[in-house]
Amino acid sequence: MGMQPDQAPRRRRQGPATLRGKAIPSTTTDQRLLDSRGPSDWVHTDPWRVLRIQAEFVEGFGLLADLPHAVSIFGSARTKPDSEEYVLAERIGEALARAGYTVITGGGPGIMEAANRGAGSTGGVSVGLGIELPFEQSLNDYVDIGIEFRYFFVRKTMFVKYSQAFVVLPGGFGTLDELFEAITLVQTGKITRFPIVLVGSDFWGGLLDWVKNQMLPAGKISQEDLELVHVTDDPDEVVDIVTRAHETQARLLEERAAQDELFREGGNGS
Numbered sequence: 001m002g003m004q005p006d007q008a009p010r011r012r013r014q015g016p017a018t019l020r021g022k023a024i025p026s027t028t029t030d031q032r033l034l035d036s037r038g039p040s041d042w043v044h045t046d047p048w049r050v051l052r053i054q055a056e057f058v059e060g061f062g063l064l065a066d067l068p069h070a071v072s073i074f075g076s077a078r079t080k081p082d083s084e085e086y087v088l089a090e091r092i093g094e095a096l097a098r099a100g101y102t103v104i105t106g107g108g109p110g111i112m113e114a115a116n117r118g119a120g121s122t123g124g125v126s127v128g129l130g131i132e133l134p135f136e137q138s139l140n141d142y143v144d145i146g147i148e149f150r151y152f153f154v155r156k157t158m159f160v161k162y163s164q165a166f167v168v169l170p171g172g173f174g175t176l177d178e179l180f181e182a183i184t185l186v187q188t189g190k191i192t193r194f195p196i197v198l199v200g201s202d203f204w205g206g207l208l209d210w211v212k213n214q215m216l217p218a219g220k221i222s223q224e225d226l227e228l229v230h231v232t233d234d235p236d237e238v239v240d241i242v243t244r245a246h247e248t249q250a251r252l253l254e255e256r257a258a259q260d261e262l263f264r265e266g267g268n269g270s
Contacts, residue, residue, distance in 0.1 A: 097124025
């Protein structure tokens with residue numbers, strides 16, 4: 001015999017979710033919210049993490065929304081202040097700030113500190129996007145606007161959303177991660193094409209040779225993909241590459257807007 005109406009499994013709606021039978025909790029959502037007793041494990045569950053992630057996006061967007069044109073600078077946190085690479089990063093930060101760009105870094109020591117320091121030395125805006133790590137690493141003293149993130153992917157979104165170029169100095173796995181993500185996003189058209197500049201031809205030369213001699217002949221990338229990346233050792237050339245790319249992009253946008261306007265006028269005339 002089929003199930004009688006009074007034998008139907010219990011059912012409860014909880015917002016967009018539907019629960020039946022044994023899946024129905026013994027208390028309601030309001031009860032669990034308002035009851036101060038019981039375990040606190042719920043603050044470590046995935047639904048609660050979603051709210052934290054949302055809060056990080058809101059905080060980041062709110063803090064950075066009014067930034068002028070910005071360039072993100074990446075490189076090793078292990079770079080010493082008395083090294084040539086530190087001095088080079090400082091000069092790049094200063095040159096970009098003089099050209100009117102906000103400088104964004106990961107907010108830590110090494111290359112990041114140097115770039116923030118250089119930007120601040122000439123009155124530019126210096127931003128640090130920090131990350132919670134197992135070892136203590138606070139924002140460096142040269143950050144004007146800073147925020148600490150729990151989640152790497154939220155932080156990465158901020159770098160991409162508020163930067164018009166990436167400048168990458170010698171670094172480790174974290175630097176490589178940022179570099180290849182940027183190349184991938186530009187290559188696949190997920191973001192508007194912007195310049196990616198590698199600083200340090202000796203450091204990056206072996207990697208680029210491998211890309212050209214292995215990936216390209218194997219058909220894994222195209223010749224056009226190689227043109228996404230620029231290499232230089234000169235701070236002034238970094239600025240030149242970035243500004244020329246933005247001038248070209250602005251011109252293309254103007255031409256596209258003019259074409260759209262002609263199309264609209266033609267449509268109205270018909």
